[in-house]
Amino acid sequence: MPFHISAQSSYTEKAPHPQQAYPYSQNSQSEQPEYIQAEPQSEAGLNAERKAYADKVRQSYNFSVMKGNISLPGNATVQGGDFIQPGAFPNAQYCGHCHQEAYHQWRQALHSNSFRTPFYRASVNIVMNTKGIQFARHCDSCHNPIAVLSGGLTQESIVDRKFDQDGLTCATCHSIQKVQSTIGNGGYVMGVPAVMTDVDGKRIPGEVPYADILAHPDRHAKAVMQPLYRTPEFCAACHKANLPTPLNGYKWIRAFTTYDEWQNSKFSQRNPLTFYSADFTTCQGCHMKRAANTLPEPGAKNGTFVSHRWEAGNTAVPFYYGFDEQLQKTIAFLRSGNYLNVDLFALQIAGQDEMIAPLGTKPFTLKPSDVVQALVVIQNKNIGHSLIPEVRDLYEAWVEFTVKDSAGKDIYHSGFIKPDGMLDERAHSFTNRPVNSEGTFVDNHKVWTIHSVAYDNTVAAGRSALVRYEFKIPADIKDAITITARVNYRHLRQSYINNVLGKDHPDYPIIELASRSRVLKIGENEITPPDAGDNPDWMRWNNLGIGYLDQLQYPDAIHAFQEVVKLRPDYADGYTNLGLTNIEWEKFTDARTVLDKALALNPDSVRALYYSALIERRLSHSEVEIADLKKVVEMYPQSRDARRELGISYYQQDQPKLAMEQFEELQKIDPDDLAAHYNLAILYRRAGMKDKARRESAMFVTKKVDPGAPTYSLDFLRKHPEISTESVPWHIHSDLSNEEVRSGGQY
Template sequence: MEQSAYGPLPIRHTFVHERGIFRFSLLSGVLIFLALTGLAMWLLPFSVPIQVSVLIHTVLGLVVVIPITLWQLSHWLATRKTRRSFRKICAYTGFWTMSVVLASGLVLTWQAMFGLFIRGFWDQVHLWSGIAAVPFIAYHVWPRAKKAMNHNDENGLNGRFVLPDFSPARRRMWRSCGFTVFGLLAVVGVLAAAYEAYAPDFSNYRLPADYKMPYGKGIFAPSMAKTVSGGPVAPQLLAGSKSCGASGCHTQIYKEWNANTHRWSSEDQAFQAVQTALIHAEGAPSARYCAGCHDPVSLLSGYKNASTSIEAPGFKEGASCVICHAMRRVDVQGNGNYVWAPAKPYLFEYAGAGRTSAITHFLIRAFPRQHDADYDLTLAKDTASCGACHKQFIDKEINHVGWVQLQNQYDDWKHGKWNTDPNPEHRLRCQQCHMYYESAPNRALADPYDLKTGLELKHRNHWFAAGNQWMPAVIDAPDAQEQTERVVHWLRGEKYIPEIANVWPKGPVLPVRIVPPLPVRPGEKAAFRTVISNNKAGHSFPSGPLDLIRAWVEVKVSDQSGRDIFHSGALLPDGHLEPGTFVLKAEGVNAEGQEIVRHDLWHYVGAKWKRAIFPGYSDMYEYKFTVPRNAKGPLTITARLRYRKANQYFMDFAYPGKHLHTPVTDLSSDRVQVPLSGHEQVQAVSSIKQRKATSLAAMPEPRPGR
């Protein structure tokens, strides 16, 4: 403490001189600014000024760490021997809480700059320690009345003296402090105004002048997709998925999404072929019917007004990251029935991948509240978010007749065994199967969200392996070979998923089983059946556009010499299936009763019949043949369930003159040997455990396959 003629004076006396006043007022002004901006970040809505405040708050917090530490240390050394008082206790409490504020602030800054996310614990510690420090420090520095101090003079006599009047110095100090605070707030305002003056403004985005609306008031009709504003959205707000995969963000998930069907839903050549034919038949605006799910970036930005979307925004992104993660509401009526809203942008978010992107990423990590709110995963975890697109119908706007239900994976799941099992622990959601947990290679590639929620390296995979093992290689999609292999393994049921292994059966998704014939002799007629069971699919199989997809059973009967004596389900050289093949498909028809085989849905008015296997159910088919008199036993019956993404009629339509074929995947198979003899009972050995043939009902005669 400073000495006077009357003894030691309080520490505040050291701030009476001009240099001390300036230093203390400057430091106090910065601390008050930090407190105000901290409260603003906590209480005020997300905005440009708040983001600027975060940046300046961080910079100034780093700048004052050393000065405030030295000041507090010197203050403590100077006053530690003074008598204990309530004011001194407040000072000590404020000192330690301020130390916690500084330490937690340093931790948060480090995590925001070099980590994947800030820890909620440190965020709360920084907030509440800062709030706690304010009253203690405020009371400690609050002016108090002048008091006379006792002092023993050198003659041993007690004396009293009155402290000097520090009011003028204190007023100068607080005046300078106020100037510091208001100066810093002005800096925030100026920087925020400058940014808003030069930042891209997407609020005035409008539809093209020649935009056509032949389907009524809805600007995106006949699609059922909507935006919160009711108007179009700038494509920059809908696309840009690459930024999600930037280093330190959702790197691994972006890599997976880049290979999946959602990413290339617009680029898909089959979709482009159908869309081109639809536009040719019904006009460019009709393409909006498909675009809500296949090409939402182009749809919601008003680009579905031309004859093609190949050069439109989002062609290479399909259902972009923000399309799914920024949906606000969905309706399981289907046909892309969702409401979408753009996220509130962080500073420089749409400036590209330059140096300013580091500021964006820092702000997202340091101030994640708005990012978490805009991309809240509550809806994405709900199966209804899948139902918005994985359920389709067509109405009179397109087919000029009326409402017809088309593919419907969502309702299949909703009413199927995987959602209605009496035991809730045996129920499965779409995400548990198609987005099974995958682990990132290392912590640097782990997803920040999942790290925060305690999943560590695990995350919901975004490969969405399903049923398209054809298109990745055709469009040369990223990770095409691996994605094709993932789809093939998925179709065959070879993927092991630990978290649902106790519920999901082992083995093929749809095992095929042969029910062998009754005892037969050479020269006699024989009959056997194939049974396909949907053991693992959460929806009917096949699923999707059933007029397009082909799943069928190929069977062969051969004798001991290897000679084929019966064959059904052969794939002919021209790519078509031989007549009489057991095919799982839907036979949609147009107004003239002709079968729809090219996915020309604008002609679709109904279906003659549909053959798909509901979850937990089976289907069967009976075959009859005559055993040749010279056949040598035992007979070998083989059956395999085969699958391809598109029938040959569609391929010849989509790729005229090229005669291309989609790859065929064998999903399951069975083999039975049947002895030929005069024994009273014939023993048959199957690769799959058999049920009694008498439990199988008779099936109708086969329809011609295509």
């Protein structure tokens, strides 16, 4: 059985590893490799050498997609637009001579192991063996930029691939000069690597003597640091991806959009429609936090250094390589914050009309043989993206729900790990199931075969998932039962680890991200005080309402949000939530009433103003509609929704130039927005801009969902009834047959 790491325990077990690479003492400087420094070449010599190299590569290079574009179906580019020698990139050992702390952290981090791990290689090798090595440029534009830009991904390559062991080096990230409109898939522009500028600020390509750097640290910093590196857009170059037509021969499909999720979260402060607010926080603010450095580090400030471990969710790579320091820090990161809130919100006992909610605030009676439904609310409270953000088909995060008697014996258990290490098929997991044209799960991450997604149970940033569990209390129970809900996490999915390593491998760690337990007495249960980590009651109701809203349960959502405003009558967003629910329920008069109340409480509520504008549109109050949306755009110029709706408003009022401006601004924020492509295609054509119109029309056609794709999902769900309920927004996880439910009474 895989071992578990709970929110209260510490990691102590060290499993055997199939491979131990780059062994060193983690607490010494002995890891620093000796490095023989090369003499710098002249710029003219470097340019001539690059041209000669590029000419040689080009002779046999398989461009595959577009003649002259060296990275398609990836999006990586390099200044000069031509191949560059691998040796133009100073290796990490060169940088590590001085930056010992950065090198030490980087060596164990996922970035330095982005290419060589068996988990990645298993997938990319399938691409190469099935479609051809040239198609691996789609993946390696992020995972191995030097291989792509040096022309190494072609048949009979002349490139020495010794750099594969280093993945993303210091020189790759710190040579990027700009990103390409957040298109992802390696959407960066790489500069010719330089670690120094001359007195005029011009970049000096290649390595320079350490003495020169130490004599002019300001010129070194100018070459390797840019304000861009501190922005989320820098991360978006790779932490956003799609599957383009040249890769799959089918059509454009979204893969993952971590950057977009952050931009729509409360942490970006760019979206007025979030349910909660927070201080501005970038990707780097969470994943590159400052900490005291233990090794010499010129980049440190006041004894602290921004983390180059990029702590996140990948426990598999450090576990595989035996990087215990990285693994323990990753586990601590996953368990460190108030990222998730698990709320055992309510009980519904069969045969009783009233729901016991919020649990702990009302007395109730529980009897043997009662059939009970428990409502569990999982709040994505402080993650700047969804749970799970990327490659959801490979990660495993799920709810484990248990009901135990006073002796600790299971009465009901959902989300357990089976003896073979596989997850209970009926567990509520925050994953997805991509399927191919045959209605079969796309295993081994063969992304080019994806045609549809059968379901996607991710929890968006700032939102909540409502999960229902049903069980029957045994007739012989005398004292009490304990119910527990926890969110567990494993990287990677067990079947994928088996596919890569075979079944004879160490058990990979399972991390408990958050949990909540309650003891329920048989008989009378009194009011109980909240735990320290519990949300206040108004927020508990608010999160329940969000869960109901996402499950399209509008009457229940209305009830939940009404409870919010009862507890907090001064809370304008409570009324806004009622307005949003009524809009989705198409009860526009009711929506208008509560939105007016929200604006009366808080005239500056941009969120309420946005939804009010949608009501004004329904009432044909065009001037007020446009005025409201203009205010929203003025206050949130990077709001996708406000730009889109204002463009539609202008379009409907026959103001094509103003509509065009809004949709063009929307495309700067999200180049994949379908409404922008569609409307610009029409607007450009009417304005006589036929070339632009054709382009937008083509983009709309390729990016819109294939209307036949849902049939592939239906085929998959028919074949897998054990998980088909996960595709239904409202469903119950139950260990009871229908007959048992009927005998226990009706809800």
